[in-house]
Amino acid sequence: MQDTIYTIPVTEAYETPCECALCALEARFENDRVNYYLGPSLMEPDNRIATNDRGFCGRHFNMMYATQTNRLGLGLILDTYMNEQIARMKKHAGARNAGDAQKKGLFGGRGKGRDGVRAAEEICEYWKKHEKDCCICGDLEKTMNRYIDVIFHLYFSAKEFRDKFDGGMGYCMRHFRVLCESAGKMLSGGKQEEFLSSLVRQQLDNLDRINEEVNWFTKKFDYRNAQEPWKNSRDALPRGMRKMTGERDIGDN
Ligand SMILES: [Zn+2]
Ligand SMILES: [Zn+2]
16 A cells, blocks of 8 residues: 555645646546557567557557657557557457468358358447557556555545645536545445545535636626636636546647
C-alpha cells in the first residue's frame, strides 16, 4: 500500500484542486504509457508479444500517432501487430496455412458449400472479443484500481490528504460513479458510509457550482450583462460537458 509508484501521483493529483482528480491521474498515466510503448517497450520482446496479441484501441493508437515523435516505432508496432492478427484471422477462417490463402484460394480448394459463412462467423466472433482489448486500456484499468486503493488508504490514515479530498471540487460523473462503486466493494460498513456521505455532498455541491457557472455563461449573452464580469464562466462549457460525461477529449477553448 505504501508503494510510492502509486502514492506519489495520487498525492500530487490532490495538491491543486481541479474538476476531477481521477481525470488528471488518468491523463498523466495515459501519456506516460503512450511514451512507454513508443519508447523503451519497443525493444522488449515480451512487450512486443503483448502488443501483437492485444493491440490498441482507436483512442490510444491515435494518441501514439499524435505524438509525432516516433513514427518508425509506431510503424514497427503496427506492422507486427497486423501480421499476428492476420495470421489468426486466416486460422479462424480455416485456411490450411497463411500462405495457402492466396495460392489455392482461402479454403485450400476444398470448396464446401458453407465455408465462407462459417469463416465470417469465426473471424467476427474473434474480432468482437479482440476489439475490446487494448494494452493501454488494460494497464489503465489496473492502475486506476490501485490509485483508488491508495485514495481510500490515505483518506483513512492521513488527515492532510483527507482535508484536501473533502475540500475538492468533485469529480466528473464517470469517475464519481467509479469511486462510489469502488467504495461499495472495498470499504467496510462504517468507513463506506463516512466516505460516501462526504463524497456525495461534495459532488452535489460542486455540480451546483458548475451549473451556476454555465448559467452565468448563458446570461452573459444578454446585452444587459455585457458589461458584467465573466467570473468563472468563460470556460464553463467544456468544464460543464466534461463534468457531466467524463469525456476526455472535450477541448478547453
Ligand atoms: Zn474524471
Ligand atoms: Zn485503449
